[in-house]
Amino acid sequence: MDTAIGQYNQAQTETDRLICEALAEEITAGLPAATSKIWHAHPVWFLEGNPVAGYSKMKEGIRLMFWSGADFGEADLKPGSGKFKDASVTYTAAEQINKADLKRWLKKAQDIQWDYKNIVKRKGKLERLK
Template sequence: MHPEIHAYNDKLEAKQKVVCDFLAEEIDRELTEAESKVWHAHPVWFLDGNPIVGYSKQKPGIRLMFWSGADFEEAGLDVVGKKFKDASIFYNERSDIDQADLQRWLKKSREIQWDYKNLAKRKGRLERIE
């Protein structure tokens, strides 16, 4: 686990830390080629500089967000934004996490990507990475 992410998780309440430690370990295990760091104050994983998945502490719980998750066509993920392609799920306990779902979503996060890294250069227009 990246030291910054480890430090982020260590600041959380015990239940939240367990959830985040598990998520970080699973993401690291599946996305071995990804770069991870704390970005905009939250743990995020990148493939070729493109944000793929991350999590953050919010009022409803730990929000696991997939930047291109709206196109995963997964009932378990809620599409939040209309302008962007993100989708999320909230966890409050480690037992809330369905490991099979998480593994499937992580695989899809590698296969289905929108190009967020060049969003500013394209003046806010998203393009699918093929």
């Protein structure tokens, strides 16, 4: 895991830090081939340069997002605006994180991907990779 992600986590309130640390640990373990960094001010994990998972501090709590999550078929992941294929869940306590669900979602993040890496080249058009 990128050291800047650890710094991001440490900068959160105690409750949010525990959520962030738990998510970082599970995402790193669940996506062993991924690289991670702070991207657009938030921790994000990439597979071959394509963003697949990340989290951010929101007013409501810590939002875990999957860039292609709308196609995961998971009721607990709420689709974004509809313009893209993202879906997310928000946590207000580390105890809310269901590790079995998270492991399943991380597996799907590897198996179901839309090409966000080249979205600018395609003028906003997404193409399915997997």
